[in-house]
Amino acid sequence: MAPDPRSNRFLRACRREAVDVTPIWMMRQAGRSLPAYREFRRKHSFNEVAGTPELCAEVTLMPLAEMPVDAAIIFADIMTPVACLGVNYEIVEGMGPMVADPIRTTAQVERLASIPAEEALPELFEAMRLVADRLDGEVPMIGFAGAPFTLASYLVEGRPNPMLPNTHALMKEEPAVWHRLLEHLSTVLIDYMGQQVKAGAQALQLFDSWAGRLSPTEYREFALPYSARIFAETARLGVPRIHFGTGTTELLELMVSPDPEVVGVDAKVDLDAAWERIGHDKAIQGNLDPYTLLGDPERLVKEAEEVLGRAGGRPGHIFNLGHGVLPDTPLDNLKLLVDTVHEYPSR
Numbered sequence: 001m002a003p004d005p006r007s008n009r010f011l012r013a014c015r016r017e018a019v020d021v022t023p024i025w026m027m028r029q030a031g032r033s034l035p036a037y038r039e040f041r042r043k044h045s046f047n048e049v050a051g052t053p054e055l056c057a058e059v060t061l062m063p064l065a066e067m068p069v070d071a072a073i074i075f076a077d078i079m080t081p082v083a084c085l086g087v088n089y090e091i092v093e094g095m096g097p098m099v100a101d102p103i104r105t106t107a108q109v110e111r112l113a114s115i116p117a118e119e120a121l122p123e124l125f126e127a128m129r130l131v132a133d134r135l136d137g138e139v140p141m142i143g144f145a146g147a148p149f150t151l152a153s154y155l156v157e158g159r160p161n162p163m164l165p166n167t168h169a170l171m172k173e174e175p176a177v178w179h180r181l182l183e184h185l186s187t188v189l190i191d192y193m194g195q196q197v198k199a200g201a202q203a204l205q206l207f208d209s210w211a212g213r214l215s216p217t218e219y220r221e222f223a224l225p226y227s228a229r230i231f232a233e234t235a236r237l238g239v240p241r242i243h244f245g246t247g248t249t250e251l252l253e254l255m256v257s258p259d260p261e262v263v264g265v266d267a268k269v270d271l272d273a274a275w276e277r278i279g280h281d282k283a284i285q286g287n288l289d290p291y292t293l294l295g296d297p298e299r300l301v302k303e304a305e306e307v308l309g310r311a312g313g314r315p316g317h318i319f320n321l322g323h324g325v326l327p328d329t330p331l332d333n334l335k336l337l338v339d340t341v342h343e344y345p346s347r
Helices: 009-014 035-041 046-051 053-066 080-085 106-111 122-135 148-157 165-173 175-198 216-222 224-237 249-256 271-278 290-294 297-311 331-343
Strands: 089-092 096-099 141-146 203-208 241-245 262-264 283-285
Touching: 009 203, 035 046, 035 053, 046 053, 046 089, 046 122, 053 122, 053 331, 080 141, 080 148, 080 175, 096 148, 106 175, 122 141, 122 175, 141 148, 141 175, 148 165, 148 175, 148 203, 148 224, 165 175, 175 203, 175 216, 175 224, 203 224, 216 224, 216 249, 224 241, 241 249, 249 262, 249 271, 271 283, 271 297, 290 297, 290 331, 297 331
Parallel strands: 141 203, 203 241, 241 262, 262 283
Antiparallel strands: 089 096
């Protein structure tokens, strides 16, 4: 029996190899938009799900029971690896990560722990092993981490703050503290991502959610060297790596410089223009506006086909959203999007 093309469609696209149809997965595909997940969360808190391998695996696999997406992504939070630093934080419903003691001094940075990821997060890696076992090759599993800049911004601000006032102040007024913090984070993330691959991840995504708040000059100095170090030191893992940021239209050429296999782009740039800028020797991921999924199904199909048309049938396009699935997204629209992408004619 021939293998199911879904088993390697996503990975082939990451390598810019020919595929039968364009692969699709969606950031936050396992989450609040799924009725099954909302029902599940009435019984289990986020921390309970994240800390219980069986529950975490169950949530990770929920989207595959609803629609034929081409990859699973482990259910975790962008802040998960800071457990390796010994930092106290909590995920507050409706607000996000809250850090008890924001990090803004040399003394605080020097007190940070360096706990091996396998020791700090055994439940997560057990969940990943469970997912890999249950997928049994049906589709690949993606592991992920927040980029050093984004994680540092949460640690410095203490809570989500899109303006990042304390982050900018630390970068400009105490650059030595900033660079020491990001060096420490980079070391932790390299270990964390390596352990994800060891636990069964077949691809990795580095999320730089707040990088769009930086100018190109700031990004070169305060963020890029640390993301570049991560890509350099994870190349040995032998899996495709995706570099993704939001609001990063002006940073695309810089984001491709660490040599990821795939560059994810948000919805603020046309996909064909973005691909020209990053180079066709790289795969591209994106980039339907997630708000489109809230509206009229006919418009959804039209805009999804426009993204596909901009890809031009070139090998190396992975369909995704410009950011995560929004909580009020109708499940029927998610299913329609997956079907639309898979049914779009290859040319």
